Amino acid sequence: MSGAPLRTPDRQQSDLIGELVAVVGSDHVMTNPDDMAGRLKEDRGLFNGTAMAIVRPGSTAEVAACLRLCFAAGVAVVPQGGNTGLVGGGVPDGGVIVTTQRLNRIRAVDTTNATMTVEAGCILANIQAAADEVDALFPLSLASEGSCQIGGNLSTNAGGTAVLRYGNMRDLVLGLEVVLPDGRVLNDLGSLRKNNTGYDLRNLFIGAEGTLGIITAAVIKLFPKPTARATALVACDGPDAALALYARMRGSDADTLSTFEYIERLGLQMVVDHAPGCTDPMNEAHPAYCLIELTSGTAQAALDTRLQAALEAAFEAEEIADAVIGTSEAQKDALWALRENLSEAQKPEGASIKHDVSVPVSRVADFIQVAKAACVEHMPDLRPCPFGHFGDGNIHFNLSRPVDMADAVFLAEYATFNRIVHDIVHDMSGSISAEHGIGQVKRAELRRYKDPVALELMEQIKRTIDPAGLMNPGKVL
Known part of the structure; x- marks a missing residue:
């Protein structure tokens, strides 16, 4: 008696990988653990993940085809850009990593409209250089600008050192192209400064950390180049x-x-x-x-x-x-x-516990003083190292371990210091994440501090756009 072959989990995985290879080519699907190793962990080594494959599509159409296949197979997708995130948002727990590194074209530059249309895999420094070539400025500036990609900057609503004058990523974008979890493409690549035709879908995806879809392109604003x-x-x-x-x-x-x-x-x-x-x-x-x-x-x-x-x-x-x-x-x-x-420069000093927080600018000085005192009271030899974007209220409140304490002993205090610092931030009407995102690190913290109605709406949006929960699962919510 003949029939369809039994589809065991291994057979399903093999079938999906073969179908992905048919879309992007064998050179752009990696399954060897050694080849994937660098994409399975984040920079600080706090998280190490697993994945069945890494896929590198070369166009929006290929991204859409890959997501359709994963959706049909019920396999999770983890979007990755430059993998420079600091909250574990790009670390997979199984499933398929879809990287945007081959989506690296600058599609158009409109100097009169002061816009540039870029694909998600463009390195931030390359976008800055392309703006400079037309005597313009793209003002987003980060320490990782030589390796981070604009898609990741969008997905985390990146800030950087020029927010004071130009705003964060949400303020620098006019339109997006996004592949949804089922493979449909949202084409919202408008370059209009005024467009009042219903809900602002663009801002659902900026800051969503890849949990609602994969941003594949954006229309970004250019500014006059300072002389x-x-x-x-x-x-x-x-x-x-x-x-x-x-x-x-x-x-x-x-x-x-x-x-x-x-x-x-x-x-x-x-x-x-x-x-x-x-x-x-x-x-x-x-x-x-x-x-x-x-x-x-x-x-x-x-x-x-x-x-x-x-x-x-x-x-x-x-x-x-x-x-x-x-x-x-x-x-x-x-x-x-x-x-x-x-x-x-903090790394050679041993382990550090980092907080990316914001408070109203009028409370920044109070926050630094109160938070330092509270943390040192808990651990007298602690070395607080606050720094950052004072002018927009975003302080990187980093805590370096006591000189004579082992890293592991210090890092065991992570939850305690989170509670101390984040309670102070909350009491000052601040945010537990200013520009790094929620990822895996702050999921529990988000539920502690976020308005319950806001959380409910976020969950409803997630269920509507990603009902199967396949887009970057385990992140944000």
């Missing part, structure tokens, strides 16, 4: 003084203020000790520092004058203790390197 920048590293006594200085800069230079970053002495010392080529530009140590940058289309001399005048007024008001102003592009880059190398 001048004035950069300074300013020393102050701590967060209260930094907040006073920020208020002064906003009052006098809001039209040019692009960056206001905060670093405490411990963080700067880590960079000086561990980042090649980085040195302390000041003659003596100070409790805290602010990296300030003004940019504009005016003459360089005029911008330098504005920065110097603001800092002189701050000196007279005793808000700052010292300042170094970059007088050449190399000097300005050297000041930026003190901030950009901070995350990497």
Whole structure:
């Protein structure tokens, strides 16, 4: 008696992989564990996953075909860009990884409309360079910009160092192309600044961390390219003084203020000790520092004058203790390197527990002081290292382990420190995730702090768009 072959789990997996190979070609389907290893873990090593295959489609049509096959087989899909995330959002727990690395074309540049249409796999630094070639600016800037992809930036609603002036990723996008879990394609690649035709579907997918579909392309905004920048590293006594200085800069230079970053002495010392080529530009140590940058289309001399005048007024008001102003592009880059190398410079100091939080700007100084005191009370030899985007309320509140404590012992306190820090953030009407996302790390925390009605709506949206729960399962919700 003949009949259809028995479809065991191994047979189903083999069939699906063969069907994926038929779509994208054998060179773009990886199943060997050694070949997949780098895509199964995140940068800090907190999560290691498993997958049956990694698939690299080369077009939106191929992404759609791959998702249709996985949907029909009931197999989970984990989207991946540059795999530079910090909350385990791209680490799989079985299923198929679909990477966007071959979706790397810049489809169109419209200088009159000030837009660029890019595919999700475009490296952020390459997009910045393409904007520069047409005398324009794409302002998103991150430490990982040489490897992160714009699709990942969209999926996490990335912020970076220029949010103060230009906004985060949601503010930089006009339209999206998205492949839905069942393989249908949402074509919303509009380049309109005004479009009031119903619900804003675009913003469902920005910040969704790949749980609702795979972003394959976007229309992003371009801005006038600054012709001048004035950069300074300013020393102050701590967060209260930094907040006073920020208020002064906003009052006098809001039209040019692009960056206001905060670093405490411990963080700067880590960079000086561990980042090649980085040195302390000041003659003596100070409790805290602010990296300030003004940019504009005016003459360089005029911008330098504005920065110097603001800092002189701050000196007279005793808000700052010292300042170094970059007088050449190399000097300005050297000041930026003190901030950009901070995350990497923490690694040689041992394990760290990291918090990506935001509070209203008016509460930033209070948060830093209260959270540091509470954490040190719990662990007296702890080394708090707060730094980040002071001007938009986003502080990376990182905690480096005591010098003589083992990494494993320190990391066992992760949940306790989360509770201490996140309770303070919540009490100050803040957010437990400012720009890194929820991923796996903060799922339980989200349920603790998010408004119950908001959570219910999020779950309803997830069930509507992804009823089988196949898109990046185990992340966010």
